[in-house]
Amino acid sequence: MATMMAERNRRETANGMIAAAADPSTNPDVVIDCQLEQVHYGGFLAVRDSHVQIQKGRITGFIGPSGCGKSTVLRSLNRMNDLIRGFRLQGQVRFHGTDVYSRNVDPVAVRRHIGMVFQQPNPFSMSIFDNVAFGLRLNRFKGNMAERVERALRQAALWDEVKDKMKHSGLSLSGGQQQRLCIARAVATEPAVLLMDEPCSALDPIATRRIEELMVQLKQQYTIAIVTHNMQQAQRVADVTAFFSVDITRGSRTGYLVESGPTKQVFESPAETLTKEYVSGQFS
C-alpha cells in the first residue's frame, strides 16, 4: 500500500501540470474530475487508482491494451455501470464539483447531462426524426422540435444525407450513418459532456475518418471523452491522453491509470517506461 502511494506521488510530480490542476475549485475548466479509487464487479477488482480530469472544450482520449479498464472508467462517469450487476465504485466522480455517486444524486439526471455514444451504432427502431427527437421529448422540450432536430443532424454532419427521408427507420442507414445518427441523438439535448466508447471500432476507415472530423468540429461546442483502441486515432483527435494499463501481478487483471497529459507529451516524451513501450508499439 505504501509503495502504491509513493508511486502515485511520484507520478503526480512527474506530471506537474496535472498535479497543479488537481483541485477543480481552482480550475473552472475541469468539467469532470474523476477520482476513482477502486471499481469492483462482484468480487473482481476491475480498476484501481485512476484519477482523470475531463477539461472543458477538449477531447480527452483514453487509450490502453484490452482489459485495462478504460471503458469501465468512461462508463463510470455517467453511471452507466450501475446497470451491471455487482458494480461497486469507491472514490468520487465530480461533475461541476458535485459527486455523481453521492447518495442524493439521481443517475438518470446524470445521464441526461453526460451523453454517450456506444461502440456499436444503436439507433432505436424508429424513424430518423424520432431518434433525434427522443432525448428532447424525454426532457419535455417545448420549443421548435424540427429546428432542433435539424441542428443536431447538421452538427453530426448527417443532415444532407437524411433530410429527404426523415420518416425512414434509423436502422435503414449504413453503419457509419447510424453512428452519426447516434451522435446527433446524443448532442440534440446539448449535454455538457459527450462520452464516446470506441465509436469507430465497428466502422470502416472512411466512416471512421468522418467521425473523427466530426469530433474535432464538435469540440468547439462540447466536451468529449473518447475511448479508443487505436493509437493513431488518439493522436489525431485527442488533446489530452490518458494511458491505462493492466496489472496482472496480483493474480488478477486490474486496470489502472499509468499517466495522463497533453497528447503530444504522452506520445513523444512519456514519463513512464510502460507508456513509452505501449505508444511505440512494443505491446498492445
Added chain:
Amino acid sequence: MNGRAAAGASEIPGVARLERSPFQGRALRSLVLTGGVWLAALIAGVPLVSVLYLLIVRGGSRLSLEALTALPPAGFEMGGGFGNAIAGTVVMVGIAGLISVPLGVVAAVFLAELSPLSRLSRAARFAAKTLTGLPSVLAGVFAYAVVVLTTGSYSAPAGGLALAVLMIPIVVLTAEEAIRAVPRITRDAAYGMGCTRTQVACKVLLPTALPGILTGVMLAVARAAGETAPLLFTALFSSYWLFDGGHPHLMQPTASLAVLIYNFSGMPFENQIELAWAASLVLVSMVLVINVVSRLIGRPRT
C-alpha cells in the same frame, strides 16, 4: 490443388470418377432417408388438410348469409344459423384479451427487464410454464367457482375469465421472449439518453418488441377462440342474441361457436348437424386468419 490431386490419385488409380452412381451404398441410403423425410412431412400435413377438406365440402354447402346472421333453430325447425354464437365468441375472446393482454405484457416487462433473476420472477415463470399445460377444463372450473357461483349465473364474463386463464401464460411467455430479444445495445442507448426504467420499458422496449408481442397475443387469441371445455361450465349456451334491443345482456348464458358445434353435432336433426359443420368451417377460418395475420405482423422487418 496439386496435393489433393496427388492424394486422390493414390487412392483411386487412374482418373477420378465424378459421375453419379445411384446404386452405391451411401447414395442409396441418402435416397431412402430423403424419401422418408418427405413422407413424414406429408403425413404431418394430412390432418390439417383433411380436416379443412371435410369442413369445406360439408360445411361450405350450408354456409350462407342466413347461417352467419340468424339465431339457432330449435328442434325440428328448419333454416336458422349461428350469428349469436359468432358474436358470443368474439365478445368472450375480447373480454379474455382485455384481461390477459395488459396483465401478461406488464408481467412480461417485470420478468424480462425489471427483475429477471429474482425469486418472484423465477416462480412466476415456472407458474406460467405450468399453466400452458393446464387442462382447459380446469380453467372452466376455476371461472365457474370464481364468477358463476358468486354472481349466480352463467355469463359472458365468466367465459371470458376462463379463456383469459388459458391466454395469460401464452402472452406472458411470448412477450417476455420478445422483450428479451431487444438487443442489449438498444437498452444501453435508452439508459444512456437518461431514461428511467419505466421510460426504457414504455418508449423503447415495448415498441421494439411489439411485433413479437402481437404474435403471441394472436396465438393466444387463436387458442382461446377454439376452446370448448372451459365455456361449458361458464358461458353455457343461449339461443338468443347477446345484444337485444340495443342493450347488452352480459350476465346471462352466452352462445359460442365451439359450444354450438359441441351441442349441435350430437343432435339427431339433419339441419343442426349441417349447421355444426358450417360453424366449424367458420371457426377454423377465424383461427386460420388470426394465425396468418400474426405471422404477417411478426415478420422481421428492417
